[in-house]
Amino acid sequence: xxxxxxxxxxxxxxxxxxxxxxxxxxxxxxxxxxxxxxxxxxxxxxxxxxxxxxxxxxxxxxxxxxxxxxxxxxxxxxxxxxxxxxxxxxxxxxxxxxxxxxxxxxxxxxxxxxx
Amino acid sequence: xxxxxxxxxxxxxxxxxxxxxxxxxxxxxxxxxxxxxxxxxxxxxxxxxxxxxxxxxxxxxxxxxxxxxxxxxxxxxxxxxxxxxxxxxxxxxxxxxxxxxxxxxxxxxxxxx
Numbered sequence: 001x002x003x004x005x006x007x008x009x010x011x012x013x014x015x016x017x018x019x020x021x022x023x024x025x026x027x028x029x030x031x032x033x034x035x036x037x038x039x040x041x042x043x044x045x046x047x048x049x050x051x052x053x054x055x056x057x058x059x060x061x062x063x064x065x066x067x068x069x070x071x072x073x074x075x076x077x078x079x080x081x082x083x084x085x086x087x088x089x090x091x092x093x094x095x096x097x098x099x100x101x102x103x104x105x106x107x108x109x110x111x112x113x114x115x
Numbered sequence: 116x117x118x119x120x121x122x123x124x125x126x127x128x129x130x131x132x133x134x135x136x137x138x139x140x141x142x143x144x145x146x147x148x149x150x151x152x153x154x155x156x157x158x159x160x161x162x163x164x165x166x167x168x169x170x171x172x173x174x175x176x177x178x179x180x181x182x183x184x185x186x187x188x189x190x191x192x193x194x195x196x197x198x199x200x201x202x203x204x205x206x207x208x209x210x211x212x213x214x215x216x217x218x219x220x221x222x223x224x225x226x227x228x
Contacts, residue, residue, distance in 0.1 A: 032214060038158075043206060043218045091158060097214055104214060106152075106160035 002028045004096045006107040013084055014115055021079045021110045023094030029074040030096035035067075038091040038109075050077045084114040117142045117209050121219035128197045129227050135182075136192045136222045138207030148210040149183065151192045154221075155203040163205070166190065194224075202226045 003026040013019050023033055031052045036044040048069050049057045056069035066088075068080040077096075081088055093109040118141045128134035140149070151163040166174045166183050174181050178195045194201055207219040 034215060036216075043220045044160075044216070046215050046217065049213065049215060093158075093160065095160075095216065104210070104216070109158045111158075 002026075002096075002098050002101070002103070002105045004094065004105045004107040006092075006094055006110050008110060009108065010111045010113075012113045012115065015085055016083055018080055018082045019084055019112060021081075021092055021094075021112070023077045023079070023096065023107050025075045025096040025098070025105075028096075028098040028100065030077075031074060031099050032097045033071060033077040034095045034097075034104075035069060035077075035079050036093045036095070038093060040091075044093060047079075081112065084112070086114045088112065089114045117144075117147075117211055117217045119207055119209050119217050119219040121207050121222050123222045124220070125223045125225070127225040127227055128194070130197055130199060132197055133193060133195045134197055134224065136194075136205055136207075136224070138190045138192070138219055140188050140190065140207070140209050140219075142188070142209065142211075144212055146212065149181075149190045150208040150210065150216075151179070151181070151190075152206045152208055152218075153201075153203045154206060160206075164192065197226050199226050199228060 005024045007022045033050040035047045038044045047062045050069045050071040052071045058064045071077040094107045097104045120139045147168045150165045153161045164176045164179050180193045182191045204221045206221050209217045
């Protein structure tokens with residue numbers, strides 16, 4: 001099946017710094033990618049929908065100035081957590097929609113720890 | 116907004132036995148997809164099975180099958196001949212027309228040898 005990668009898989013940063021997480025579709029083009037966050041022992045919560053070449057659509061309650069999303073190409077979307085705080089520590093998962101197949105695939109996730 | 120409810124936070128099953136995980140959802144859409152995903156400790160989301168809402172026939176994938184009751188907005192997962200490798204967190208998910216996924220709170224499945 002199609003592969004979605006995320007980089008880094010794990011990151012630790014200091015409070016106040018910014019962290020960028022990449023989501024790549026390796027063998028297909030993805031006009032739409034999605035970002036989710038998952039707190040320990042909880043479900044995945046949709047944060048935003050990222051469309052190639054346009055602004056992301058954020059879910060209610062998600063701060064767009066804090067979670068910057070860029071989808072500059074058909075295979076790459078990035079999520080930047082700006083001025084990270086300990087409460088931003090979470091597991092971030094992306095998914096990418098394969099337009100030709102009509103299927104959606106999940107990345108392996110990125111564990112963010114903010115000290 | 117779509118909501119997905121899993122009322123069983125934890126379930127256990129004896130190896131080789133059958134277990135059913137429950138899921139209900141709420142939506143005003145008529146055309147949608149429903150999924151069951153498995154999340155092992157690695158946290159990678161693994162697709163178990165999916166169901167198109169317009170199909171009346173219940174989906175089946177080897178030992179996994181669903182009982183889809185559209186009018187009742189119910190979508191349960193049956194795992195037959197449970198194996199130790201089935202132990203994981205299972206999430207029921209609704210995919211909207213905009214292709215966003217909305218997940219239930221999950222059911223942690225333990226398989227007892």
